[in-house]
Amino acid sequence: RSGEMAKLTQLIDNEVFRAYATYATIVLLKMMLMSLITAYFRITRKAFANAEDTASFGKGENAKKYLRTDPDVERVRRGHLNDLENIVPFLGIGLLYALSGPELYTALLHFRIFVGARIAHTFAYLIPLPQPGRGLSWAVGYAVTISMAYKVLKTALYL
Amino acid sequence: RSGEMAKLTQLIDNEVFRAYATYATIVLLKMMLMSLITAYFRITRKAFANAEDTASFGKGENAKKYLRTDPDVERVRRGHLNDLENIVPFLGIGLLYALSGPELYTALLHFRIFVGARIAHTFAYLIPLPQPGRGLSWAVGYAVTISMAYKVLKTALYL
Amino acid sequence: RSGEMAKLTQLIDNEVFRAYATYATIVLLKMMLMSLITAYFRITRKAFANAEDTASFGKGENAKKYLRTDPDVERVRRGHLNDLENIVPFLGIGLLYALSGPELYTALLHFRIFVGARIAHTFAYLIPLPQPGRGLSWAVGYAVTISMAYKVLKTALYL
Numbered sequence: 001r002s003g004e005m006a007k008l009t010q011l012i013d014n015e016v017f018r019a020y021a022t023y024a025t026i027v028l029l030k031m032m033l034m035s036l037i038t039a040y041f042r043i044t045r046k047a048f049a050n051a052e053d054t055a056s057f058g059k060g061e062n063a064k065k066y067l068r069t070d071p072d073v074e075r076v077r078r079g080h081l082n083d084l085e086n087i088v089p090f091l092g093i094g095l096l097y098a099l100s101g102p103e104l105y106t107a108l109l110h111f112r113i114f115v116g117a118r119i120a121h122t123f124a125y126l127i128p129l130p131q132p133g134r135g136l137s138w139a140v141g142y143a144v145t146i147s148m149a150y151k152v153l154k155t156a157l158y159l
Numbered sequence: 160r161s162g163e164m165a166k167l168t169q170l171i172d173n174e175v176f177r178a179y180a181t182y183a184t185i186v187l188l189k190m191m192l193m194s195l196i197t198a199y200f201r202i203t204r205k206a207f208a209n210a211e212d213t214a215s216f217g218k219g220e221n222a223k224k225y226l227r228t229d230p231d232v233e234r235v236r237r238g239h240l241n242d243l244e245n246i247v248p249f250l251g252i253g254l255l256y257a258l259s260g261p262e263l264y265t266a267l268l269h270f271r272i273f274v275g276a277r278i279a280h281t282f283a284y285l286i287p288l289p290q291p292g293r294g295l296s297w298a299v300g301y302a303v304t305i306s307m308a309y310k311v312l313k314t315a316l317y318l
Numbered sequence: 319r320s321g322e323m324a325k326l327t328q329l330i331d332n333e334v335f336r337a338y339a340t341y342a343t344i345v346l347l348k349m350m351l352m353s354l355i356t357a358y359f360r361i362t363r364k365a366f367a368n369a370e371d372t373a374s375f376g377k378g379e380n381a382k383k384y385l386r387t388d389p390d391v392e393r394v395r396r397g398h399l400n401d402l403e404n405i406v407p408f409l410g411i412g413l414l415y416a417l418s419g420p421e422l423y424t425a426l427l428h429f430r431i432f433v434g435a436r437i438a439h440t441f442a443y444l445i446p447l448p449q450p451g452r453g454l455s456w457a458v459g460y461a462v463t464i465s466m467a468y469k470v471l472k473t474a475l476y477l
Binding site: 075078081084085086088089091092093095096099100101125128129130131134142145146149152153155156157158159 | 329330333335336337339340342343346347349350352353367368369370371373374398399402405406409413
Binding site for chain 2: 396403409417419464467473
C-alpha cells in the first residue's frame with residue numbers, strides 16, 4: 001500500500017500538476033464565493049425564491065411579498081451560471097492538459113491567464129463595468145480553454 | 160501496455176482514491192436523479208418549457224396552455240442548479256484532495272459528510288423542510304469543500 | 319523530475335485514457351459552442367440581460383427595450399443548462415470509469431455513444447425536432463453514464 005501512496009504522491013509532486021491543483025482550487029473557491037454574494041443580496045434586498053425562506057418575516061401576505069426577484073440578486077446569479085459554464089470546461093480540459101506533458105512555463109501561463117480572466121469577469125459583472133469589459137474577460141478565459149483543448153487533442157487524440 | 164494498465168489499476172486500487180470514486184459517483188447519481196424528478200413533475204403538473212413537448216396534447220391554443228411554469232417544477236430545478244453549483248467544486252477539489260495524500264479516515268469523513276449533507280439538502284428542498292434545515296445542510300457541504308481546498312493548497316500550492 | 323513526467327506521460331499514453339481525453343474534450347468544446355450560439359441569438363434578436371450590454375443602442379428608454387427575453391435565446395440557454403446537467407456527470411464518472419480498467423472496445427463504445435447522443439440532443443433542441451427526438455437522445459446519454467457508474471462502483475466500491 002505504501003508503494004501506491006508514493007505513486008499518488010508523485011502525481012501531486014509534479015510541478016505542472018501542482019500548478020493545476022492550485023489554480024483549479026482558487027477558481028473553484030472564487031465560484032463558491034458567488035453563493036455567499038447571492039445570499040448577501042437575497043438577505044439585504046429581501047428577495048427570496050422559496051416560501052420557507054421568508055417564514056421569519058411573519059405569515060401569509062406579509063411574508064409572501066418577499067418572494068420576488070431582485071435585479072442585484074439576478075445579476076449575481078447570472079455571473080454564477082456563467083462561471084459554471086466556463087469553469088467546468090476549464091476543470092476538465094485543464095486536468096487533461098496538465099496530464100498531456102506541457103512545459104511548466106506554458107502551463108502556468110494558461111492557468112494564470114484563465115484564473116485572472118475569471119476574476120476580472122466577476123468584477124466586470126458585479127460592479128458592473130461598461131462593455132466590452134465583461135465580454136473581453138469572458139473571451140480571454142474562453143480562448144485559453146480552447147488553446148488547452150488543442151494541446152490535449154494534439155497529444156492524446158484517439159477516436 | 161500491460162505495464163501502463165497496471166499503473167492505472169494501482170490508482171483505482173488506492174483506498175482513498177476508491178473512496179473518492181465511490182462517493183463522487185453516488186453524489187453524481189443523486190444529482191442525475193433531479194432530471195427524473197423534474198420530468199415527473201413536468202408530466203404530472205403538465206408544465207413544459209418547449210412547444211414540441213406539448214404536441215401530444217393537441218394543436219394550437221389547446222397545447223399552448225401547457226407551456227407554463229409550475230411551482231413544483233421550479234423548486235426541483237432550483238435544487239438541481241444548487242447541486243451543480245456545489246457538486247462541481249466537490250468533484251474538482253475532492254479529486255485533488257484524494258491525490259494530496261490525506262489519511263484514509265479523514266478522507267472518508269470528508270466524503271461521507273459531504274454526500275450526506277447533499278442528500279439532506281435535497282430532502283430539505285423537496286419536502287420542503289422549514290429553515291434552517293436547507294441552509295444548514297448547504298453550509299455543511301460548503302464547509303467540507305473548503306476544508307478539502309485548504310488541504311490541497313497546503314500540499315500542492317504552486318503559484 | 320523527469321521520472322515523474324514519464325509517469326504522467328504514461329497516463330496520457332494509455333489508450334482508454336486517451337479515448338476519454340479525446341471524447342471529454344470534444345463534448346466540452348460542443349458545450350462551449352452553446353455560449354457562442356447564445357451570443358449570436360442575443361445580438362441578432364437584440365435581446366440582452368444586462369443594461370451595460372445595450373449601451374451601444376443609445377441611452378434611456380431606447381436602450382431599455384432591448385433588455386428582454388427572446389424565445390430563441392431562451393431555447394439555446396435551456397440546451398446549455400441541459401448540457402451542464404448531463405456533461406458534468408459524464409466528466410466525473412467517465413474519468414473514474416477510464417481509471418477502473420475497462421476494455422478499450424467497451425470504453426470507446428460508451429464514450430462514442432455519449433458524445434453522439436449529446437450532439438444529437440443539441441440538434442434536436444435547436445432545430446427543434448419533434449419529440450421523442452430530444453427525449454431519446456437525452457435518455458441515451460443518461461443510460462451510458464449510468465452504465466459507466468455501475469462499472470465504477472463494481473470496481474472501486476469503498477464506503
